[in-house]
Amino acid sequence: MQLLLQDKSVTTTVTPAMSFLDVVWSALQIDPVDAGVRMIDGHRFAELAAGQTGPLLVAQCHANWVMSNIKLAHESASGDEPVVILHHLGLDDQKIVHTTWQNLDREIEPDHLTSIYIPKLAEPIAGEMAKLHNLARTLREQCPWDQKQTHDSLVRYLIEETYEVVDAISALDPDDQSTDEKFIEELGDLLYQVEFHTTIAEQQGRFSIADVARSIHDKLVRxxxxxxxxxxxENADAVVTNWDAIKQQERGEVTEKSVFDGVANSSPSLMYSTKLQKRAAEFGFDWPDSKGASDKIAEELGELRKAVESKQDASEIALELGDVLFSVVNLSRHLGVDAETALRSAADKFRGRFQSVVALAEQRKLDLTKCTLTQLDELWEIAKQNN
Known part of the structure; x- marks a missing residue:
């Protein structure tokens, strides 16, 4: 109707008539003005109902997919919220169905004469998240690249976006608000990866973003x-102790196969090693203090040195080197230092210093590839003093 009225090439006459709204208010026996009812288009429910708790009258509920989208838009719903389905009002087969949010899309076969009335929701609809979810669905349905993706093909992007979030965190500056904008952007990219995976799962009929949100909510409460x-x-240490005890209860009886449940095999090596050691420590398999862990490093270094001096096979040397690294991770755990963070800090320090070495070489018109070890060491010492 709006398009016709805007088209000057078409002569349109609007004839007043009884609105379906009059029939709705009569059927519901409410005064819409007194009740403060807001009318919403079912096709844009997630966006238009953002921040609303009701009462809402939702029109354009002509198909099951519209009803399902409305239901899924309210991710924090308990499922028991009352809903009234209004179907074919004023006709001989009129139906007024009082149901719950959980059964919203299961009661009838909707058509163009179907609306729903929502008296009150315990929590408002999350508009921005709902818009992102709808966008993920649209891209999955209409974009050729998105349609080709699978959970497996998206792994590389999930890892990449995670690292970019880490970089954004490292670059945060309390005195520079633009660093917040970069952080927001990278968090958004990571959030979209979660949306993408859940959209694929939703299309497969496996689970939805609501299931993901509910799972983490319930786990955090527990x-x-x-x-x-x-x-x-009393303090953060007590919280961690409780957390680990609850995790252990959730895992149930420990067996050979379940002892490392929850430790992701695909974790970065330092994190993987730390988690394996922490899990073993829960069963008492650990050094009593950092001295034992430190002595173990010396022992493993000795074994590595012997393997190198005796010119053992490269694979054997790699195993011995791995033992050294594993022992270093164990020491860092005992010292309360995150091994990944410590190594990253050391790598960043080296990066900064070597960039200074390059700058110094340029100032002195030196070709780094032709410098002697003595010259390089001199530049390095100067870089250390400057950084």
Whole structure:
């Protein structure tokens, strides 16, 4: 109707008539003005209902997919919220179905004469997240590249976006708001990866973003009994202790196959090693203090030295070197230092210093590839003093 009225080449006459809204208010026995009812287009429910808790009258609910999208838009719904489905009002087969949010798309076969009335929601609809979710669906349905993707093909992008978030965190400057904007951008890229995976799963009929959100919500509530239960935790260390104890209870009886459940095989090596050691330590398999871990490094270095001096096979030397690295990770755990963070800091320090070495060489008109070790060492010492 709006398009016709805007088209000057078409003569359009609007004839007043009884609106379906009059029939709706009569059927519901409410005064829409007094109740403060807001009317929403079902096709744009997630966007238009953002921040709303009701009452809402939702029109254009002509298909099951529209009803399902409306239901999924309210990700924090308990499922018990009351909903009234209004179908064929004023006709002989009129139906007024009082149901719940969970069964919204299961009660009838909707058509162009179907609307729903939502008296009240416990929590408002999350508009921005819903818009992102709808965008992910649209791209998956209409973009050739998105349609080709699978969970496996997206792994590389998930890892890449995660590292870019880490870089953005490292670059955060309290005095430079533009660094916040970069952080927001990278977090958004990572969030979209979560949306992409859940959209694929949703199309396969496996799970939705609502299931993901509900899972992490319930887990966090369960893991924080000092907030949501009667457990007492005086400090952060006590919280971690409780967390680990709850995780161990959730894993149930430990077997050979389950002892390392939850430790991702594809984790970066330093993180993987740390988690294996922490899990073993839960069963008492650990040094009592950092001295034992430190002595173990010396022992493993000795074995590596022997392997190199005796010219053992390269694979044997690699195993011995791995033992050294594993022992270093163990020491860092005992010292309360994250091995990944420590190594990254050392790598960043080296990067900065070597960039200074390159700058110094340029200032002195030196070709680094032709410098002697003595010259390089001199430049390095100067770079250390400057950084």
């Amino acid at each position: 893991r924080h009994p000092h907030i949501f239960g009667d457990v007492h935790a």
